[in-house]
Amino acid sequence: MQTAVPILHEVSYLEYKGKYKGLFSWILSTDHKRIGLMYMYAMMTFFLIGVMLGLAMKLELIAPGRTIMGPQTYNALFTVHGVIMIFMIVIPGLPAVFGNFMLPIMIGAKDVAFPKLNLLSWYIYMTGSILVICSVLFGNGIPDTGWTFYAPYSFKTGTNLLPAIFGAFVLGFASILTGLNFIVTIHRMRCPGMTWLKMPLFAWSLYGTAWIQLLATPVVGITLVLVALERIFGIGVFDPALGGDPVLYQHLFWIYSHPAVYVMILPAMGAISEIIPTFSQKHIFGYKAIVASTIAIAFVGYFVWGHHMFTSGMSGTAQYTFSILTFIVAIPSAIKVFNWISTMHKGSINPDIPFLWAISFIFVFMIGGFSGLVLGALATNVYVHDTAFVVAHFHFIVFGGVGFAFFGAIHYWYPKMFGRMYDKAWAKIGWAFFFVGFLTLYSPMFYLGMMGMPRRYYDYLPEFHAANILSTLGSWVMAFGLLIIIINLFRSAKNGAIAPMNPWNGKTLEWTVPSPPPTENFEDIPVYGEKDGPYEY
């Protein structure tokens, strides 16, 4: 330790004066906490863009026929909305922001294993995102294939698709490097005495996620490269005119993209597994069952991709197999829900904001999961495939699940990250609007899908009008709630009341360091004794 700066450990990471000044002290910092915040600011910006595109689509659907845009614009909107939301927000989401910020602190380390690689990942993430945005701003026409880039349309469309595909590829690379960094960090840098089964559940979920990122992302990477080459040269692999098979593209795409949905949801479940015991002031129920189900999800999730392709031409045997496996993958998720509920049972519950997000997470996640079973069953899938029902399903899971967990996590860790507390009354009002708006927005889509309204159309039959009006109204209520939440968080970072070290009486290690934490997190690396653990209340 340098003697010239003896008070180094007193200074928080926000005030720390390193080699560089101003903006550079952020964009050249290898501090995992600053990198986490940089991801957060970038993602919030992209998220707001994505939300606006979503609101525009809902506005178009307020009445049948052309309302504010034509079919081509609508196609472009759902494509860009999907690419931004999936590849730039929910896939990297929780690991990049809260994983980066919290993982080292939670396992008692001073940083991740490869801090420079971590910063590099952020740059790669930004490069990928900017490429995606370039595909919108330049070229002749905004991509219109949907976020799935299905062949053969993805190399027939005249729109500027290449930067978007390349951007998704680059984003995957950032995801791989973050996963790699976390695996090595968890293997090598847990503090003395923290055995695997004493690791906080959020860290476990990041570990499971990191393996999926590592194992699945390269496959979609090469698939996207093949589509790009198909577009540029016409190599033939997915082009039926040249002997290729477009259904093979769908297989390769979903081999990644189904596990990718677990990349999204596992860290979300991990964050919920932190919030629930803290706000029940009780040891988590069934720690080992949660760990085992995390690993089971990561594993079984590889073998169910075919459920996205029941109608694409598959043998009967393949269909049954994928359907049964899809049912099996729902079991570990259900185990977690049981564990969370049992943790609350007889706990002394503190119904503060993060807890409200957590229980609303469980609620919407269960609806999403049950609708997943409807989709996983062969007979019903054929009926509702490619309808608004699927849109409702994945929004309940991806937005309801990952989104609610993200907001829960940010309200939970905010005092630690910024050293200040947000206005709790406004936070509750924002949450209430958001929750009600969310349900009003997406629930009607289950009904619409059942009645036969297809997804990805700017228009619909007159009999769907009433439910669509309701849904659009819901989108406004939700957006209003979102606005309150974000303004509240934004303002409180400067003006909020000073937060204590451990405002929620949490037991994991991040609550043992000052708020906000010093640059090095710990003055001395903590040591876990026999009796210590992350949830010892």
Added chain:
Amino acid sequence: MENVTQHSEPHYDPEASKLGMWLFIFTELLLFGGLFIVYSIYRFLNPVAFQLAGEELNVVIGAINTIILLVSSMTIAMSTTALQQKNKKLTLFLLIVTVVLALVFLVNKYFEWGTKFHHGIWPGSPHLINDMSKGEILFFGLYFVMTGLHALHIIIGMIFILVALKRVQKGTVNADRPSLLENAGLYWHLVDLIWIFLFPLFYLIH
């Protein structure tokens, strides 16, 4: 665990960097794994066309390139041993040999692809699309993609080795801190290994 890690001076954990490298290699294998799956599916569907097209490739150049890569794997392995024995000169020499061998590989590839172009065969070329069967189009499409991607990995590997070489020269990579060189070696073996699969798949199976 008493040593305090600082941002100004990151700690040195060779185990961690090796683990990281292995994980990265794993992802590279999966990247090519996707291509191998595509290749086997189309070979299964078009056995005759793949055989015919395969006969057009030059087995001699392929074999020479295989030998070159195997030797280069040996030289880089020897360079790590030389580093351990604190023989800096020999280490540098062996690394230069490795890079030169990689260059020779690329030159051969250049001529090989050049001949194909000369015969009017490149992805999407009129000759390929108009005069050949769908199986042959797929074969050559995959041939250019897979050997091209492999060549790209050769270039990345060369850069990696050159960085290691520079560090050995400066002395920051030495017998006590050999990680970077060892990782460059691991990566180079991977590039070699992938070629060992590509060579029989495209040039030999008939």
